[in-house]
Every structure is written in structure tokens, then in C-alpha cells.
Amino acid sequence: MSHLIAWFYRFKKRHPYLTMSVLVYALVPVVVGLALGYEMHDDSPVHIPTVVVNGDKSQFSYDFINYVDQTAYFDVSLWAETSEQAERLIQEGQALAGMIIPADFYKDLLAGKSPDILLLYDGSQLAVVSVAKLTLSEIMLNMNGAYLQKIFAGKLGVLPTELMGQVLPINVTYHNMFNPTKSFRYYLLPGMLLAILQVGIVMMGAARGYESRKLYVRDFGRHIQNIIFWSLLAALGMMLCLGVQFICFGLPYRGTVLGGVLLLLIYAITITCMGYIVGSLVPERVFAVQLAAICVLPTSVLGGYTYPLTAMPEAYQSFAQFLPYTYLGSDIRSLCLKPLEVHHIMPHLVFLAKYALVEILLLLLIKLLLGWLQKPSRDKKLGKEAAL
Amino acid sequence: MKKLGLQSQEEVKEERSKFFHWFAQIKPYVILTLIPLFFTLLFGGAFSPVSNTDVPVLIYDMDGSNESRQLVDYFVEYPYLNIYESVSSMAQLEEAMLSGEALGAVIVPDGFGADLQSRSGAEVLVMQDSSNFMNMSTIMQAVSNISGTMNAGIRLKLLQAGGMLPEQAAKNVLSLSVVDRGLYNPTYGYLYFLFPGLLAVFVQQTLLAAATPYLIEKKQLLCSGPGWRRAFAEVAARLGSFALAGTLGLFICLLALSKVFNYPVNGSAGLILLVHVPFVLAVCGMGLLISAVFDDTADCTMFNMFLTIPTFLSCGYAWPEYMMPEAFKAVATHIWPLYYYANPLRDIIMKDADYAIVAPFAEGCLWFAAFWLPAGILAYVYKVRLLRRIENN
Numbered sequence: 001m002s003h004l005i006a007w008f009y010r011f012k013k014r015h016p017y018l019t020m021s022v023l024v025y026a027l028v029p030v031v032v033g034l035a036l037g038y039e040m041h042d043d044s045p046v047h048i049p050t051v052v053v054n055g056d057k058s059q060f061s062y063d064f065i066n067y068v069d070q071t072a073y074f075d076v077s078l079w080a081e082t083s084e085q086a087e088r089l090i091q092e093g094q095a096l097a098g099m100i101i102p103a104d105f106y107k108d109l110l111a112g113k114s115p116d117i118l119l120l121y122d123g124s125q126l127a128v129v130s131v132a133k134l135t136l137s138e139i140m141l142n143m144n145g146a147y148l149q150k151i152f153a154g155k156l157g158v159l160p161t162e163l164m165g166q167v168l169p170i171n172v173t174y175h176n177m178f179n180p181t182k183s184f185r186y187y188l189l190p191g192m193l194l195a196i197l198q199v200g201i202v203m204m205g206a207a208r209g210y211e212s213r214k215l216y217v218r219d220f221g222r223h224i225q226n227i228i229f230w231s232l233l234a235a236l237g238m239m240l241c242l243g244v245q246f247i248c249f250g251l252p253y254r255g256t257v258l259g260g261v262l263l264l265l266i267y268a269i270t271i272t273c274m275g276y277i278v279g280s281l282v283p284e285r286v287f288a289v290q291l292a293a294i295c296v297l298p299t300s301v302l303g304g305y306t307y308p309l310t311a312m313p314e315a316y317q318s319f320a321q322f323l324p325y326t327y328l329g330s331d332i333r334s335l336c337l338k339p340l341e342v343h344h345i346m347p348h349l350v351f352l353a354k355y356a357l358v359e360i361l362l363l364l365l366i367k368l369l370l371g372w373l374q375k376p377s378r379d380k381k382l383g384k385e386a387a388l
Numbered sequence: 389m390k391k392l393g394l395q396s397q398e399e400v401k402e403e404r405s406k407f408f409h410w411f412a413q414i415k416p417y418v419i420l421t422l423i424p425l426f427f428t429l430l431f432g433g434a435f436s437p438v439s440n441t442d443v444p445v446l447i448y449d450m451d452g453s454n455e456s457r458q459l460v461d462y463f464v465e466y467p468y469l470n471i472y473e474s475v476s477s478m479a480q481l482e483e484a485m486l487s488g489e490a491l492g493a494v495i496v497p498d499g500f501g502a503d504l505q506s507r508s509g510a511e512v513l514v515m516q517d518s519s520n521f522m523n524m525s526t527i528m529q530a531v532s533n534i535s536g537t538m539n540a541g542i543r544l545k546l547l548q549a550g551g552m553l554p555e556q557a558a559k560n561v562l563s564l565s566v567v568d569r570g571l572y573n574p575t576y577g578y579l580y581f582l583f584p585g586l587l588a589v590f591v592q593q594t595l596l597a598a599a600t601p602y603l604i605e606k607k608q609l610l611c612s613g614p615g616w617r618r619a620f621a622e623v624a625a626r627l628g629s630f631a632l633a634g635t636l637g638l639f640i641c642l643l644a645l646s647k648v649f650n651y652p653v654n655g656s657a658g659l660i661l662l663v664h665v666p667f668v669l670a671v672c673g674m675g676l677l678i679s680a681v682f683d684d685t686a687d688c689t690m691f692n693m694f695l696t697i698p699t700f701l702s703c704g705y706a707w708p709e710y711m712m713p714e715a716f717k718a719v720a721t722h723i724w725p726l727y728y729y730a731n732p733l734r735d736i737i738m739k740d741a742d743y744a745i746v747a748p749f750a751e752g753c754l755w756f757a758a759f760w761l762p763a764g765i766l767a768y769v770y771k772v773r774l775l776r777r778i779e780n781n
Contacts, residue, residue, distance in 0.1 A: 006774060
């Protein structure tokens with residue numbers, strides 16, 4: 001064992017780039033892709049543990065509870081006597097939703113007293129709430145419709161053929177486009193995986209920028225070579241990570257392949273270059289790497305990928321327009337789920353390309369400035385060497 | 389003159405090196421206290437609006453009757469939608485949905501008004517971009533509210549026209565009344581939901597960012613030799629000071645959340661510390677292990693930064709614990725401690741959980757630390773000895 005560790009230590013010293021490159025551009029994309037894909041392979045929260053307080057105990061209420069239980073989304077596994085007990089079960093995390101049917105519910109319903117059913121949701125589990133709320137709303141709508149049919153047929157004598165038109169005068173049909181199964185995994189993973197990888201990409205950029213900080217404008221070609229080479233590796237890493245999702249977990253990809261490749265490539269240049277600039281400016285390697293990561297990490301939140309930009313204050317919305325991840329996150333999810341063509345993402349591609357160009361110009365300016373600032377000390381050093 | 393200039397250059401160099409030394413000394417404490425505060429304010433500001441507003445929705449009214457215009461008016465007046473009526477064909481509408489210009493579309497077909505008048509039931513088609521859950525929920529809620537209101541109004545008229553008294557008709561229309569209650573987060577706000585988990589990640593990441601560079605530098609110093617006992621005391625004291633600063637950082641963030649964003653922070657400091665202390669021990673163990681593996685501080689920092697999002701997504705916070713495959717949960721809870729911290733922190737802060745709920749997490753985290761902290765120390769000591777041997781050879 002100790003020989004193996006010693007060998008690895010020496011290997012890493014001899015090939016410092018290789019080890020981290022394999023880690024950042026191959027190992028992390030594969031391992032993280034496999035782990036998170038496996039964790040979320042059920043797609044959406046189903047069998048939500050649900051607690052019921054049935055104060056009514058009529059056949060109607062039992063039928064109703066059975067109806068809820070038989071849907072794939074709820075698992076009525078817990079029963080409580082009071083709403084306090086139900087709330088306690090939710091507080092303990094044993095149940096994530098609750099249904100309180102009051103005493104004499106069915107009697108009051110027949111008497112036209114419109115009794116209330118209380119639905120409880122654990123607001124600390126938004127992924128579950130979003131599914132539970134929509135499903136229970138649909139169930140209640142159906143139940144209400146069934147009850148109203150009885151009223152209209154019984155009390156107003158409406159003919160069965162006219163019944164639906166009067167019970168449900170406006171019938172809304174929902175068409176869930178692009179993600180018909182409402183998969184939480186499709187919604188979350190494509191962009192989140194790239195958000196993880198971009199942290200590594202920017203840090204590698206910063207490390208390379210720091211190592212090349214003594215090369216100034218005269219060697220600008222070397223900087224460009226560096227940026228292109230590491231960006232290519234980064235793009236391959238991102239493709240590998242998404243590839244794991246497509247092959248192992250059936251993540252769809254319905255958009256243009258060319259557009260996707262271009263998007264990842266230009267994005268990789270943008271982020272590598274961002275790190276490179278930080279590495280060129282910050283005089284300490286670790287701090288440069290940390291700073292570069294901090295510049296990029298929050299963009300997975302501020303780019304509106306999970307929490308939409310329309311819900312953020314205007315200043316944040318304006319700021320997000322300058323974050324490359326804003327475009328990558330939304331576009332990569334759209335490319336996976338929508339049959340997009342290149343022209344659909346072209347404005348974002350152009351924006352990212354311009355962004356990368358501005359970064360390269362900025363790097364040129366920085367190198368010019370640093371070279372000019374360092375000139376006296378370099379001249380002095382050369383003078384000393386000549387004197388020696 | 390030249391000599392003077394050289395002297396001042398030397399002085400500048402010395403000053404600079406003094407500044408860097410001072411900065412290196414305080415950097416871990418800045419990371420532990422101010423960086424979490426900065427991110428708390430940044431993310432808190434982003435999530436502080438409770439509602440998703442201005443969701444772009446297209447309306448394609450093929451009918452143009454009074455009834456359909458009434459429906460359109462309801463949508464236009466609805467506060468959370470941004471309604472456009474700029475399409476004249478289904479192809480245009482689908483293109484707008486595809487390009488993301490519209491996140492939803494309401495299609496009112498030809499004959500909507502006539503169907504409604506003839507009481508044969510009118511159809512409305514709602515297309516929604518379900519690739520983003522938050523927007524989809526907003527649109528569904530809006531459509532459900534509007535169609536529910538319109539349907540109730542029409543039913544009421546029909547029942548009254550059939551000879552039912554207005555009061556009785558109203559009761560029948562609202563026969564099955566449902567009351568929703570979002571416990572611990574009545575507005576289902578993202579801010580309230582996300583922050584306990586974010587705070588847990590802040591504590592984890594800042595502690596790793598502060599501790600691992602120090603441990604790697606110390607490892608290199610230990611290779612060339614001071615006594616183990618003194619070195620152990622030094623490392624323990626430094627990690628202790630990081631832990632204290634991290635704890636302070638956590639409470640500063642909680643204070644900021646409460647004061648700046650009116651976040652209702654529940655629970656007691658004692659309960660928070662009950663899960664915080666074992667977590668800090670566990671993270672120190674993981675930090676020692678990581679520092680034993682990595683010999684380059686920058687590489688180690690990269691690895692640490694990589695942990696941020698995957699550990700958050702796999703700790704049972706964003707993706708509910710009961711949905712995790714058993715094998716995954718077993719591995720995730722045995723190799724990383726965030727599960728024992730993020731979940732109880734949420735339970736305390738949001739749900740005002742008591743000791744009985746929190747204790748199993750604290751106990752689990754203690755067991756975790758009881759294994760991984762000694763394992764980390766052993767790995768670290770082993771690596772130092774190995775490096776000494778390699779250096780000597």
C-alpha cells in the first residue's frame with residue numbers, strides 16, 4: 001500500500017497537470033454524473049408519505065382517501081386522530097403531506113354547508129410540494145365535478161348529455177410541452193451538472209493563468225494556445241458528463257447536436273479565459289484559484305436556472321444578463337428537452353463568443369499593463385546579469 | 389538619488405511581503421466569517437421576492453367573442469403573468485414556445501363563446517413549458533384560479549336560473565371547499581426553503597477552505613520535523629480557532645437573515661450547536677483526510693470547491709430523502725456528513741424541531757465523526773511519515 005502511495009506521490013510530482021486534468025475533466029464528470037443520475041433516477045417525487053385525519057369516517061370519506069392513495073403520487077401510510085398529531089408527523093419528517101377531513105363532512109356536504117377539507121404540505125420540501133399541490137388540486141377538481149353532477153342532475157333535472165357542459169362550462173386541457181412526464185431530473189440535472197464542472201474549469205484556467213503570469217504581450221500567442229487547449233479539454237469533459245446521462249440514465253437530447261457542441265465549446269473558452277484572467281492578476285496561486293471559483297459558483301443560482309429570473313429583483317435580472325451561465329443553463333436544458341435548431345440558440349452563441357472576445361482583449365490589456373509595470377525590475381535584473 | 393530610489397523600492401517590497409504575510413494570517417478567518425455573510429446577502433436579495441412575476445404567456449384568441457374576450461381580460465388582469473397577444477397562427481405560437489419567448493400559451497378555439505352560450509361546454513387549451521417547474525406552477529395556478537372563478541360564476545347563474553335560492557346556489561357551487569396550508573413556509577418561498585441548506589453548505593465549504601491549506605502547509609513543515617506532540621497541539625488549536633470562527637460566521641448569517649430579510653429563524657442556539665459541533669468535528673476529519681491525499685494546496689482547493697454542489701444535491705435536502713435509492717443513501721451518509729447537518733438545521737430553523745427530532749441526526753453525526761476524525765488523523769500522520777521517508781531516500 002505504502003509503495004503504491006509513494007508511487008502515486010512521485011507520479012503526481014512528475015506529471016502535475018495530468019493528475020488534475022484527469023480528475024477535473026474525466027473523473028469528476030463521470031463520477032458525479034453517475035452518482036446524481038442514480039440518485040434521481042425516479043424522476044419526480046412519487047409515493048409522497050401522507051398522513052390523514054378522518055374525522056368523518058363515512059363511506060364517502062374512505063372512498064375519497066382510497067382514491068388519493070391509489071394515485072402514484074401519494075402513499076397514505078399514516079393515520080392520526082387530530083390535526084396536531086398530523087402536524088407533528090409532518091414536523092418529524094415522517095409525512096410530507098396531510099389531509100384533514102372534519103367530523104360530519106359528508107353530512108354537511110349533503111346539507112349544502114360546503115365543509116372544508118384541510119390540506120397540509122411540508123413547505124420545507126418544495127420539490128414535493130410542487131407535485132403534491134398540483135395533483136391534489138386536480139383530484140379535488142374531479143371530486144367537485146362529480147358532486148356537482150349530482151346536484152345538477154338531481155335538483156335541476158339536467159339531461160345526462162348536457163350535464164358536463166353545465167357542471168364544467170369551461171374545460172381546460174393542459175398540454176405539458178417538452179417535459180410531459182414533469183421529470184424533476186430533466187429539470188434539474190443537465191444545467192446543474194455543468195454548473196459543477198464549470199467550477200473546475202474556471203479553477204484550472206486560474207491555475208494556468210497564474211503559471212503563465214510571467215509571460216507578457218510578446219508571448220500572447222502562448223496564452224491563446226493555453227486557453228484553447230484547456231477549453232477543448234473542458235468542453236470534452238462537459239460532453240462526457242452529459243454523455244453519461246444520455247447513455248446510462250436516458251436523458252433525452254432533442255436539439256441540434258452542432259448547436260450543443262458549439263455552445264459547450266464557446267462556453268468552455270469563456271470560463272477558462274475568466275479563470276485565466278484571475279490567475280494572471282492575483283499574486284498567490286491558492287487565492288487565485290479560490291477567487292476564480294467564487295466568481296463562478298454563485299452563477300448557478302443567480303443565472304436563473306432553478307429559481308427563475310422573473311422572480312428576482314430587477315437589479316439581479318440585469319446582472320444575470322452578464323453571466324455566461326444564464327445562457328448555458330437555459331440553453332442546455334432546452335437542447336435536451338426541445339427540438340431546437342441552431343438559429344434558436346444563435347443569439348446566445350453570438351453573445352458568448354463576444355464575451356470570450358472581450359475577455360481575450362482584457363487579458364491582452366492586462367498583459368500589456370503588467371509588462372509595462374514589471375519592465376524596470378526586469379531591466380534591473382538583466383543589468384545585474386550583464387554585470388555579473 | 390538613485391540609492392534612495394533603490395532603498396524605497398526595497399522598502400516597498402518589504403511592506404508588500406509584510407502585507408501578504410498578514411493577509412495569509414487573517415485570510416482563513418475572513419473566509420469563515422465574511423464570505424458566508426456576503427453570500428447570504430447576495431442570495432437573500434435574489435430570493436427575497438416571494439412570487440414569480442411577469443411570466444410571459446401568449447394568448448391566441450381564435451374566437452373573438454364577448455365571452456372569449458372576458459376570459460382574456462381575466463388573464464390580462466392576473467398579477468403574475470405578462471400577457472401577449474401577438475400571434476396569429478399555431479405555428480407562430482409553437483415557435484414562440486420553442487424559442488422561450490413564451491413559457492405558456494392559452495388557446496381559445498373558434499366557437500368558444502357559442503359553446504358557452506349553448507351550455508354544451510367550451511374548451512380551452514393551455515400549453516405550458518414544463519421544462520421549468522417554477523414557471524409551470526405559476527401558469528397552472530393562474531389558469532386554475534381564472535377558470536375556477538369563471539366556472540363558479542356560470543354555475544351560480546345556471547343554478548339560480550333553475551330556481552335555486554342565491555344563498556343555496558352559492559353553497560352548492562362551493563360544495564367541496566379546500567383550504568391549503570403550507571406548513572413552515574406559507575408562501576412556498578424559495579428563500580425560506582433554500583437558506584438552511586445553503587448555510588450548511590457555507591459552513592462546510594468555508595471550514596474546508598480555511599483548514600485544508602493550513603493542514604497541507606503544516607504537513608510539509610512536519611516532514612522536516614518538529615516533535616509530534618507540539619505539532620498535534622498546534623494543529624488542534626488552529627482547527628479549534630477555525631471552528632469557532634465558523635460558528636461565529638453561522639450565527640452572523642442567521643442574524644443577517646433575520647434582520648435583513650425578516651426570515652423567521654426558529655429554534656434555539658443550543659439545538660443548533662447540538663448538530664453544529666459534531667458536524668464541525670466530522671468536517672475536520674474529512675479535511676484531514678483530504679489534506680493527507682493532496683500535496684498541492686491549489687489542487688486541494690479545486691477538489692474542495694468541487695464538493696459544493698454534489699454534496700448539497702446528495703444530502704437529502706433538495707432531492708427528498710425518501711426518494712433516494714437505499715444503496716445511494718447508505719453510501720452518501722457514510723462518506724460525507726452533510727446529511728446530518730443540513731436536514732436538522734432546516735428542521736430547527738424552519739420547523740422549530742425539538743430535541744427528539746434533532747438528536748438522531750446529532751448522534752449519527754457523532755458516530756460519523758467518531759470514525760472519520762481518527763481515520764483522518766491516522767491518514768494524515770501516515771502521509772507525513774511516508775513523505776519523510778521519501779524525502780530521506
